Amino acid sequence: MAAAIVMSTDLPVIVVGSGCTGAMAAQTLVEKGVRVLMLDGGVKETKYAPLIPSADFVTLRKTDEQQYRYLLGDALEGIPFGKVKTGEHLTPPRKFMTALTQQFIPLASENFMPLESLALGGLGNGWGLGCCVFSDKELQACSLNAGVMKAAYKTVAARIGISGTRDDAQPYTAAGLDGLQPSIQMDSNGKRLYAAYEKKRSRLQQKGFYMGRPSLALLTQPKQDRSPYPYHDMDFYSDASRSAYRPWLTIEALQKSPLFNYQGNLVVLRFSESDDAVTVTCLRTDTNETATFKGSRLVLAAGVLGTARIVLRSFDAYEHTLPVLSNPYSYLACIQPALLGRDTDAVKVGFAQLSLFWDKRGDNMDVPMGSVYSYRSMMLFHLLKDSPLGVKTAAAFLRYMQPAFTIVGLFHPEKYSPAKYLQLQKNSTRLTGDELQATYRLSFEEQNTVSETETAFTRALRQLNCFVLRKIEPGHGASIHYGGTLPFSKQNERFKLLPNGQLGDTQRVYVADGSGFTYLPGKGLTLSLMANAHAVADNLV
Amino acid sequence: MLNEAELKREIELFSRYLVAASPTPQAEMLYVRALQQQPVNDKLSQWVIRHPFLLPFADAATGLFGLQHPYRKKLIIAFAILETQPVFAHHFLPENAGYAKGFSLLLKGISSIIKALLGWPLLLL
Numbered sequence: 205m206a207a208a209i210v211m212s213t214d215l216p217v218i219v220v221g222s223g224c225t226g227a228m229a230a231q232t233l234v235e236k237g238v239r240v241l242m243l244d245g246g247v248k249e250t251k252y253a254p255l256i257p258s259a260d261f262v263t264l265r266k267t268d269e270q271q272y273r274y275l276l277g278d279a280l281e282g283i284p285f286g287k288v289k290t291g292e293h294l295t296p297p298r299k300f301m302t303a304l305t306q307q308f309i310p311l312a313s314e315n316f317m318p319l320e321s322l323a324l325g326g327l328g329n330g331w332g333l334g335c336c337v338f339s340d341k342e343l344q345a346c347s348l349n350a351g352v353m354k355a356a357y358k359t360v361a362a363r364i365g366i367s368g369t370r371d372d373a374q375p376y377t378a379a380g381l382d383g384l385q386p387s388i389q390m391d392s393n394g395k396r397l398y399a400a401y402e403k404k405r406s407r408l409q410q411k412g413f414y415m416g417r418p419s420l421a422l423l424t425q426p427k428q429d430r431s432p433y434p435y436h437d438m439d440f441y442s443d444a445s446r447s448a449y450r451p452w453l454t455i456e457a458l459q460k461s462p463l464f465n466y467q468g469n470l471v472v473l474r475f476s477e478s479d480d481a482v483t484v485t486c487l488r489t490d491t492n493e494t495a496t497f498k499g500s501r502l503v504l505a506a507g508v509l510g511t512a513r514i515v516l517r518s519f520d521a522y523e524h525t526l527p528v529l530s531n532p533y534s535y536l537a538c539i540q541p542a543l544l545g546r547d548t549d550a551v552k553v554g555f556a557q558l559s560l561f562w563d564k565r566g567d568n569m570d571v572p573m574g575s576v577y578s579y580r581s582m583m584l585f586h587l588l589k590d591s592p593l594g595v596k597t598a599a600a601f602l603r604y605m606q607p608a609f610t611i612v613g614l615f616h617p618e619k620y621s622p623a624k625y626l627q628l629q630k631n632s633t634r635l636t637g638d639e640l641q642a643t644y645r646l647s648f649e650e651q652n653t654v655s656e657t658e659t660a661f662t663r664a665l666r667q668l669n670c671f672v673l674r675k676i677e678p679g680h681g682a683s684i685h686y687g688g689t690l691p692f693s694k695q696n697e698r699f700k701l702l703p704n705g706q707l708g709d710t711q712r713v714y715v716a717d718g719s720g721f722t723y724l725p726g727k728g729l730t731l732s733l734m735a736n737a738h739a740v741a742d743n744l745v
Numbered sequence: 746m747l748n749e750a751e752l753k754r755e756i757e758l759f760s761r762y763l764v765a766a767s768p769t770p771q772a773e774m775l776y777v778r779a780l781q782q783q784p785v786n787d788k789l790s791q792w793v794i795r796h797p798f799l800l801p802f803a804d805a806a807t808g809l810f811g812l813q814h815p816y817r818k819k820l821i822i823a824f825a826i827l828e829t830q831p832v833f834a835h836h837f838l839p840e841n842a843g844y845a846k847g848f849s850l851l852l853k854g855i856s857s858i859i860k861a862l863l864g865w866p867l868l869l870l
Contacts, residue, residue: 265834272775272829280779283825545842584837585825589812594804595820596763597857599837601850606839 216241216465217744218484218499220472220514221717223326224730225737226505227451227458228360229716232741233503234463241499242455243486245322246468247304249329251278252297258444261437261552261581274441275583283585293586294330295440301329304489308471309510310634316644318530318681320509322471322489325452327507327684332613333420333448333555334575334728335366337379339568345723347692348736349703354380356735356742364449364734365427366419372405373416376561376571376727385424387417388433391549393578393610394557396540400668401558412564413664418556418575421449421731437581439554448555470495472510473636474518475502475713482712492635501744504707505716505737508686509626512719513640515690515707516628519698522638526626526699529618529688529724532646532654535676536574536612538665543608552580560612561727562660570617572657572726579609590674610670614661615683616654618724621647626689644680685729687721705740716740752777754794759823762800764833768826775826780819787815788870802864805857814868 216239219230226242233240252274257264264271276282277296294301301321309320321327337357343350358381367385368378378384390398401408401415424432430446430453443450458464470486482502486495504511512526560574584602591598623645631639646654662672690707693700698709701720707713716737718729756776760768768776793800807817828837
């Protein structure tokens with residue numbers, strides 16, 4: 205029984221991964237006086253960040269002679285010429301997020317293109333900052349304890365700092381959270397859309413649509429050593445103000461504690477248990493040599509796919525099938541005609557300015573979410589590739605249209621279905637000796653539901669004088685929301701998680717990422733992932 | 746593969762077409778580096794260098810092919826590089842213009858379609 209295991213005073217708790225979940229689990233453990241050893245890929249961005257001056261996007265474009273380096277990249281890696289796929293649009297200063305993944309965490313698939321990271325801070329470096337509290341029904345469908353999660357949401361919110369507004373969207377965003385900072389200001393794109401919503405509120409609400417300001421892990425007031433959002437619109441390039449929460453902020457703070465030990469350049473391969481300890485075997489990314497570490501407990505927070513690899517390898521379960529969940533995702537590229545050729549904004553914001561929810565049954569369950577963005581701090585050449593006109597004419601059109609561009613990122617709820625699964629297969633050509641193979645296909649009914657949702661959002665946006673020009677489907681896995689590989693269960697079974705996050709058929713191994721979630725709501729997932737990670741760590745001691 | 750002198754002639758031509766000015770030394774250097782790193786071979790560029798008046802027609806005609814046409818790919822690389830030059834920023838940043846501008850753009854669009862039709866034979870090169 206896990207409860208009979210006594211924590212060794214000599215050995216630390218090992219936390220694998222420094223992303224949103226690893227950072228939260230580690231912070232909880234350290235705050236409880238537990239020694240933590242964090243094992244991490246630890247890739248850092250050091251090339252471009254120092255080049256980016258502290259100024260707004262337009263000023264930089266007009267003045268900075270070195271801008272080509274961080275806008276295009278030294279090897280022009282910022283000009284994606286391939287098919288649109290997950291991560292393709294990361295700006296050069298964000299490309300480090302995916303460094304080394306091909307070599308050390310290979311994935312093969314014909315129909316699933318997830319984004320994984322070995323960076324310090326993991327995928328949290330590219331998080332859109334949207335914070336949503338799941339409803340009781342959603343938590344139940346995720347197999348999460350509502351009481352535990354509600355308390356955990358508050359703890360995490362207080363740590364990371366959240367801005368938001370109590371409005372029509374609040375039941376879907378920051379329900380139950382206190383101490384919200386004021387929302388960021390909207391640009392003319394957001395303001396016009398929201399004004400249209402306010403005029404047509406009752407008609408839209410009759411159809412189940414609710415719009416409001418998103419809750420974002422973004423400061424509008426100072427918090428400790430972090431500054432308010434500076435409206436530089438450099439959100440895809442730089443975190444200089446520290447206004448956006450990134451997990452590396454937590455790691456940086458934890459490194460001041462004598463209880464915390466961070467070891468980078470490591471990819472965890474497997475674990476093995478003995479009577480008094482858990483041993484973790486890693487591959488060093490700088491030397492390709494193996495290294496081992498001993499801990500009293502192991503907390504896996506390597507991301508859903510990373511954790512699946514470690515668990516399958518540790519159980520020598522090659523070719524065993526694990527289910528996987530990933531929210532279907534699409535972009536609606538829209539235009540608000542009233543804003544054509546009207547670049548009058550002083551306020552420019554790269555993060556989501558509005559959220560639109562479709563609660564068609566009115567029960568806060570299976571609610572798809574649209575996040576509304578402007579297209580300001582991106583380069584025109586990204587759009588040229590898709591224009592059928594000549595470059596010169598297309599550029600003139602795009603310049604005129606740019607103030608009116610509105611992008612709606614649409615997240616759909618996700619449930620299990622048979623054609624979504626992972627397997628770890630041996631492959632001697634890989635450094636790790638294996639590769640994860642993924643299959644992901646939506647059933648006919650799921651495809652219909654996605655189409656129906658896109659059509660409903662298109663109609664709702666049209667009512668707000670916002671017209672969809674094009675629907676873009678970047679492929680399965682593009683939502684960067686994954687879960688469900690090791691589902692929560694009350695039975696102590698291999699490849700399942702007990703409600704406290706303990707991996708079935710183990711004594712000392714816990715999982716703090718989204719592997720246990722048995723359902724993924726259409727709402728932003730990250731706050732819930734962090735809350736669960738905190739709850740797992742809190743329960744561990 | 747084009748040599749450095751030919752690539753410089755190419756970016757000079759593209760820059761004059763796109764921003765009505767010679768490229769900055771930095772843009773010239775970046776274009777040469779980009780095309781030497783990732784060579785893009787097409788006969789159309791060489792033809793257009795010899796007959797610069799054909800450039801707008803080649804641009805319009807290759808629009809429908811997207812990045813699959815090497816000439817279009819080169820022109821977009823040049824565009825991306827010029828977009829990062831502060832001296833040309835005003836050619837690329839959003840502008841505050843009225844509906845009259847929208848009308849003039851419609852005319853430009855029609856003109857582009859005509860140029861694409863006229864430039865179609867260039868794609869046989």
